Amino acid sequence: MNFTLQHTDKQSNARAGLITTDHGVIETPIFMPVGTVASVKAVHFHELKEDIKAQIILGNTYHLYLRPGLTILEQAGGLHKFNGWDRPILTDSGGYQVFSLSGNRKLKEEGAHFRSHIDGSKHLFTPENVVDIQRIIGADIMMAFDECTPGDAPYDYAKKSMELTHRWLKRGLERFDATTGKYGYSQTFFPIVQGCVYPDLRKQSAEFIASQGREGNAIGGLAVGEPTEKMYEMIEIVNEILPKDKPRYLMGVGTPQNILEGIERGVDMFDCVMPTRNGRNGMLFTSQGIMNMRNEKWKNDFTPLDEFGTSYVDQAYTKAYLRHLFISQELLAMQIASIHNLAFYLWLVGQARNHIIAGDFVAWKREMMPRLGRRL
RNA sequence: GGGCAGUUACCAAAGUGGCCAACUGGGGCUGACUGUAACUCAGCUGUCUUUCGACUUCGGAGGUUCGAAUCCUUCACUGCCCA
Numbered sequence A: 001m002n003f004t005l006q007h008t009d010k011q012s013n014a015r016a017g018l019i020t021t022d023h024g025v026i027e028t029p030i031f032m033p034v035g036t037v038a039s040v041k042a043v044h045f046h047e048l049k050e051d052i053k054a055q056i057i058l059g060n061t062y063h064l065y066l067r068p069g070l071t072i073l074e075q076a077g078g079l080h081k082f083n084g085w086d087r088p089i090l091t092d093s094g095g096y097q098v099f100s101l102s103g104n105r106k107l108k109e110e111g112a113h114f115r116s117h118i119d120g121s122k123h124l125f126t127p128e129n130v131v132d133i134q135r136i137i138g139a140d141i142m143m144a145f146d147e148c149t150p151g152d153a154p155y156d157y158a159k160k161s162m163e164l165t166h167r168w169l170k171r172g173l174e175r176f177d178a179t180t181g182k183y184g185y186s187q188t189f190f191p192i193v194q195g196c197v198y199p200d201l202r203k204q205s206a207e208f209i210a211s212q213g214r215e216g217n218a219i220g221g222l223a224v225g226e227p228t229e230k231m232y233e234m235i236e237i238v239n240e241i242l243p244k245d246k247p248r249y250l251m252g253v254g255t256p257q258n259i260l261e262g263i264e265r266g267v268d269m270f271d272c273v274m275p276t277r278n279g280r281n282g283m284l285f286t287s288q289g290i291m292n293m294r295n296e297k298w299k300n301d302f303t304p305l306d307e308f309g310t311s312y313v314d315q316a317y318t319k320a321y322l323r324h325l326f327i328s329q330e331l332l333a334m335q336i337a338s339i340h341n342l343a344f345y346l347w348l349v350g351q352a353r354n355h356i357i358a359g360d361f362v363a364w365k366r367e368m369m370p371r372l373g374r375r376l
Numbered sequence B: 001g002g003g004c005a006g007u008u009a010c011c012a013a014a015g016u017g018g019c020c021a022a023c024u025g026g027g028g029c030u031g032a033c034u035g036u037a038a039c040u041c042a043g044c045u046g047u048c049u050u051u052c053g054a055c056u057u058c059g060g061a062g063g064u065u066c067g068a069a070u071c072c073u074u075c076a077c078u079g080c081c082c083a
Helices: A045-050 A061-066 A070-076 A079-083 A095-100 A127-137 A155-177 A199-210 A228-241 A256-264 A274-280 A312-316 A319-327 A331-358 A361-372
Strands: A002-008 A015-021 A024-028 A030-033 A057-060 A089-092 A105-107 A112-115 A122-125 A141-143 A188-190 A217-219 A248-250 A269-272 A283-286 A289-292
Touching: A002 A331, A015 A331, A024 A030, A024 A331, A030 A057, A030 A331, A057 A061, A061 A089, A061 A122, A061 A127, A070 A079, A070 A127, A079 A089, A089 A127, A095 A105, A122 A127, A127 A141, A127 A155, A155 A188, A155 A199, A199 A228, A217 A228, A228 A256, A256 A331, A256 A361, A274 A283, A274 A331, A283 A331, A289 A361, A312 A331, A319 A331, A331 A361
Parallel strands: A030 A269, A057 A089, A089 A141, A141 A188, A217 A248, A248 A269
Antiparallel strands: A002 A015, A015 A024, A105 A112, A112 A122, A283 A289
16 A cells, blocks of 8 residues: 655645555545445445445454355455445545444453344454454455544543553554565555543654554544544644654544645544434535434425536435435435445545645635535 | 224323323434443423413213213224124
8 A cells, every 4th residue: 555645734734635545546535435234335336436436345353254244255265356446445444333333232351242133142352363354355455453442431441441452453553564465465454542531641642653664544533432623632742753654543423614724734534424324314415514314304305316416316305205215215315325424435535635735725625625514 | 784892192002980181112302421330321202381381182973970081871983803
């Protein structure tokens, strides 16, 4: 993997760059649609490529390990061959499941003991076997196994959690450096900053992560229950330390506003389930604000879904029709909403990139921000 | 014409003297969702009120009772069966 910094904004820390992988080039800042179980829910890869213009998608180590399982993935020749997505893939390590499935797991020094949410069976994830699994999945970018610390964790817990993540990182890196990709292309490994909402911990973690000298770095443990302002503050502290010539990935974030704030603070990569999950639940993000498509007010609004939208669904369908599809629980509703939302997210980061290159990012962002949160 | 069963909120359907503005579904409305256990979850759904609470309801009318959706009388309507 290679990162080229193309432009750095003069009035902010925003940057535009290029990440080159063996599966293609990614223009940053970028948003990465989440495809947990080898599928971006409700969206075909054809639409993802041609209409949404996704450049890289996510997969999830924990979920793919449980199903379809490593035997199938290896027989298929890796995830790219299995699902047919021939562009870059990033896999999360399962660190988020340490957080989200906290009722089903026990943390120990060696790793995390999970009970499968599917059948209750017992599994052990360690920093080492999570690398091995991601070798089999064949992600272009694999993530370190960390503990995603809850946003409301007390200081002592956050400190211990961060230290565990750091120890796990050393072990993961050792395994990564001792192994190679199985399918003829190269893989890279991003370590993850933790430290919850505590500036000194974040600083300490960022320094530790930066000192590992990897090809890219991630910021984790944000947007997990802490106030949004705290999140922005932590990003600033961390990005002060993380190297400028490496991509920075803010994990799991977020709303359109979160993303612009992140870009302004020097983040290059984002992923989030919001455009797809919230889309399936009837929520549309647009350049003019947010719409809940189940609301009665759209009942007889026969104007296009999003007159400023760039995806074909925006012009092809009306608000009244999409509302009808949601009220009727038609599957097409979820497809349309997911395509729209992802296309909007990719449009948003594409615009940000263009304005960074043009030199007017801050002014553009100032104009966009109030509109993005408006409820239509 | 006779017999039996029934009539409860938007729909369906519990409740058979006070704990009933009334269980539960559905429908409807509103909200939540941030490295996806999520086509999920939560709240509201007689009227007024932010809450407390007040008021009006259980086919219609009348009655019994301290008190009725619940008991009695009667009327209307619906379904099934017999003629």
